Amino acid sequence: MANTSGYPAYAKFLMASPSKVRPVADLVRRKPYNEAVAILENLPHKGAGLIRKVVMSAAANALNQNRKLAEDMLYVKELRVDDGPRMRRVWFRARGRADMLVKQMCHISVVVDEIGRAEA
Numbered sequence: 001m002a003n004t005s006g007y008p009a010y011a012k013f014l015m016a017s018p019s020k021v022r023p024v025a026d027l028v029r030r031k032p033y034n035e036a037v038a039i040l041e042n043l044p045h046k047g048a049g050l051i052r053k054v055v056m057s058a059a060a061n062a063l064n065q066n067r068k069l070a071e072d073m074l075y076v077k078e079l080r081v082d083d084g085p086r087m088r089r090v091w092f093r094a095r096g097r098a099d100m101l102v103k104q105m106c107h108i109s110v111v112v113d114e115i116g117r118a119e120a
Helices: 018-028 033-041 046-063
Strands: 007-014 074-092 098-114
Touching (some): 007 074, 018 033, 018 046, 018 074, 018 098, 033 046, 033 074, 046 074
Antiparallel strands (some): 007 098, 074 098
């Protein structure tokens, strides 16, 4: 995400598997802001709620930069779901055995930019 023009927002250490959040991210990447939020509000997935919060945060960052932007001028320029650390727990089993219970986390990065803005 370095050297990307636009208005970023990040959410880190979210308790959701990145492999389950990425298909939801694919649905809203490169879409207008209003359409992306509408899609995310109507999806039943846990990842949709997490991504919606970050997209709305990025839009708020864009609108509060004292530029003359409106919500209908924004689109989701970049949306990444990266792996976070994994919490490992011991899961005790029968006959003195133990398994590892791995709880995955993810980091969501969103960049919102203005429609029609020239790439630098």
